Amino acid sequence: MIHLSKNETKLMVAVHGWSGIGLGLLLYAVIFTGMVAVFASEIGVWSAGHLGTRSAFEQPIDRIVRDLGARTPKIYREGTDLFEVGDHGLGVFFHHHETAANGELISRGIFYSVERDGRIQARAGTNEEVFGPRNDDALSHFLVDTHVRLHIPNPWGLLVTGILGLAMLVAAISGLLIHRHLLKDIFTLRTKSSAVLAERDRHSVAGTWSLPFAFVLAFTGSFFSFYGTIGVPIVAMAAFGGDVQAFSEKVFGNPGAPDPRPAAIGNLDRIASDAVRRAGSPPTYVAIEHFGRADAEVTTYHNARTGGIEPMTLLYRGADASFERAKPQVGTRPSAGGSLAAMMSPLHFGNFAGVLSKSVWFSLGFAMCYVTLTGLRLWLVRRRGGARSLDWLDRSVSVVGFGLPFALVVSAAAFLVSMPLGRAIWWTPVAFTGAAATVLIGAVIAPSRIIIDRALLLGTGVLMMGLVPLRLATGGPGWAAAIEAGQPIIVALDFAFVCAGTACIWRIIGQAWAVRPVGTLQAAE
Amino acid sequence: MLGLATIAVSALLLAILCRGDPKRRRSARLVDQNTSRTARWTLGLTACLPGVACLLLHETAAFLIWMGGTGIAGWLIVMASHGLDRHANARRLRKQ
Numbered sequence: 001m002i003h004l005s006k007n008e009t010k011l012m013v014a015v016h017g018w019s020g021i022g023l024g025l026l027l028y029a030v031i032f033t034g035m036v037a038v039f040a041s042e043i044g045v046w047s048a049g050h051l052g053t054r055s056a057f058e059q060p061i062d063r064i065v066r067d068l069g070a071r072t073p074k075i076y077r078e079g080t081d082l083f084e085v086g087d088h089g090l091g092v093f094f095h096h097h098e099t100a101a102n103g104e105l106i107s108r109g110i111f112y113s114v115e116r117d118g119r120i121q122a123r124a125g126t127n128e129e130v131f132g133p134r135n136d137d138a139l140s141h142f143l144v145d146t147h148v149r150l151h152i153p154n155p156w157g158l159l160v161t162g163i164l165g166l167a168m169l170v171a172a173i174s175g176l177l178i179h180r181h182l183l184k185d186i187f188t189l190r191t192k193s194s195a196v197l198a199e200r201d202r203h204s205v206a207g208t209w210s211l212p213f214a215f216v217l218a219f220t221g222s223f224f225s226f227y228g229t230i231g232v233p234i235v236a237m238a239a240f241g242g243d244v245q246a247f248s249e250k251v252f253g254n255p256g257a258p259d260p261r262p263a264a265i266g267n268l269d270r271i272a273s274d275a276v277r278r279a280g281s282p283p284t285y286v287a288i289e290h291f292g293r294a295d296a297e298v299t300t301y302h303n304a305r306t307g308g309i310e311p312m313t314l315l316y317r318g319a320d321a322s323f324e325r326a327k328p329q330v331g332t333r334p335s336a337g338g339s340l341a342a343m344m345s346p347l348h349f350g351n352f353a354g355v356l357s358k359s360v361w362f363s364l365g366f367a368m369c370y371v372t373l374t375g376l377r378l379w380l381v382r383r384r385g386g387a388r389s390l391d392w393l394d395r396s397v398s399v400v401g402f403g404l405p406f407a408l409v410v411s412a413a414a415f416l417v418s419m420p421l422g423r424a425i426w427w428t429p430v431a432f433t434g435a436a437a438t439v440l441i442g443a444v445i446a447p448s449r450i451i452i453d454r455a456l457l458l459g460t461g462v463l464m465m466g467l468v469p470l471r472l473a474t475g476g477p478g479w480a481a482a483i484e485a486g487q488p489i490i491v492a493l494d495f496a497f498v499c500a501g502t503a504c505i506w507r508i509i510g511q512a513w514a515v516r517p518v519g520t521l522q523a524a525e
Numbered sequence: 526m527l528g529l530a531t532i533a534v535s536a537l538l539l540a541i542l543c544r545g546d547p548k549r550r551r552s553a554r555l556v557d558q559n560t561s562r563t564a565r566w567t568l569g570l571t572a573c574l575p576g577v578a579c580l581l582l583h584e585t586a587a588f589l590i591w592m593g594g595t596g597i598a599g600w601l602i603v604m605a606s607h608g609l610d611r612h613a614n615a616r617r618l619r620k621q
Binding site: 205353 | 528529542543546548549552583584585586587589590592593594596597599600602603604606607
């Protein structure tokens with residue numbers, strides 16, 4: 001495809017190999033958890049046994065928010081965020097903005113959690129505490145947090161995942177440049193070849209088919225990681241004298257003359273129903289600026305309309321609940337940059353067309369995990385028999401490659417057991433850490449890498465198949481109840497876990513029966 | 526549904542393309558039945574038509590689903606044909 005000189009090709013092969021081997025294991029962890037996190041909300045429904053299907057914004061919220069506003073100190077009514085919690089309950093966060101000691105812009109206020117049965121829990125805290133895990137979403141929260149920042153404190157976690165996204169971009173571009181026969185080889189997996197060539201074919205074929213999305217996912221992932229950690233502070237420093245709040249108000253806010261006169265908020269139910277009619281779907285998030293003032297503004301955020309991918313944002317006057325305009329995500333007027341910024345989220349999460357687009361994104365994530373693992377194995381196979389033993393790295397690839405799925409399934413099992421006891425926030429990460437530690441110890445004492453792979457695959461398969469009876473035994477809804485309630489996703493995920501578990505076990509049986517010829521090592525090119 | 530339909534059409538054409546791909550057939554020790562260069566280009570370009578149609582219809586979501594789904598379908602077709610080739614070779618060896 002692209003012709004490089006011999007020296008340039010050598011350089012690119014080195015860049016490709018070392019960028020992969022240097023960050024490949026962490027990159028695999030981020031891609032794998034990202035692949036699972038595509039279904040984070042569905043996993044949340046499945047694991048907590050949520051049977052509600054009607055959005056909180058399709059139920060009356062006006063009276064609740066009005067009452068909560070009346071009992072909240074005025075200082076916290078600068079901003080009000082409304083979002084769904086638990087089984088279509090309503091989360092209401094009255095807050096004001098302040099700058100933390102480290103210069104970070106935070107929101108502090110009172111968070112009310114309104115369950116579907118009307119129970120209200122209140123607690124004071126910052127945005128980080130409010131948006132933290134709950135007992136019933138600890139598993140999906142854990143998955144997303146692992147993907148977004150590998151549980152490293154902010155901003156370092158985001159910086160690490162951003163750098164990993166860039167490493168993935170480098171690997172994709174260098175892979176494209178070194179592959180001289182990209183289209184010619186796109187259907188070729190050599191049947192009678194050495195171990196090196198077999199690994200190379202597996203790696204390059206999967207890489208070629210998923211190449212466009214490797215670019216898209218790596219770029220959008222890096223965008224999200226660097227957006228708040230580097231992008232916003234730099235722009236704020238350059239154009240707003242370092243005032244992040246001023247930047248935020250100018251770029252995302254609704255500029256207008258302040259009018260601090262007290263005025264009751266307009267009917268929120270009317271706003272919600274009008275927003276559903278205009279956007280074709282209930283809001284995913286609602287933000288109210290200056291609750292209880294004459295200049296209050298209500299912004300509703302929606303997923304894209306059917307057939308499109310750009311999310312919608314609608315703006316309403318708070319005092320009389322009248323529609324003002326459709327609002328671009330960035331700035332006050334529609335722009336190419338605003339549209340691009342708005343598309344980053346659906347392009348990265350694949351959530352623009354329900355389960356179908358999510359399934360495609362999940363499969364692409366799987367293909368990329370495969371590319372990363374086969375790339376690491378290829379690098380190792382090429383060096384097998386060299387002067388330095390790389391057995392520790394070979395084992396590390398097994399520990400991460402097969403150990404991560406195993407530890408995630410263990411954490412899911414721990415969640416199912418501990419959630420009814422109200423201890424899931426603690427047990428979910430602890431079970432993951434315990435499983436990871438067990439895998440590490442096992443990998444050190446196991447006689448060979450093959451045994452580690454097979455033991456982990458077997459463990460993952462058995463546990464996956466065991467998740468379904470465990471879910472039912474711990475009080476999760478049965479299939480009939482789930483279908484009757486309009487939550488077929490619970491049945492679908494049960495089925496998926498059984499199939500995935502069977503596939504893991506089947507693979508071990510297949511490997512045990514297969515007679516593999518011993519390949520002779522030779523140069524790949 | 527449009528997304529699924531476009532993936533199905535493109536996957537079918539890719540399967541035909543894969544079946545007659547000369548390099549794959551050579552490596553699998555399969556003789557004859559290679560698709561000509563013109564036919565390969567025609568099939569390849571035709572496989573892209575569903576995606577172009579989505580763009581012309583302004584169905585951005587269907588286009589992205591088609592693009593991702595076709596990539597995955599292509600990969601699965603290669604893996605499946607590799608498995609079938611190995612079986613065919615093993616059967617041929619047993620006969621010999």
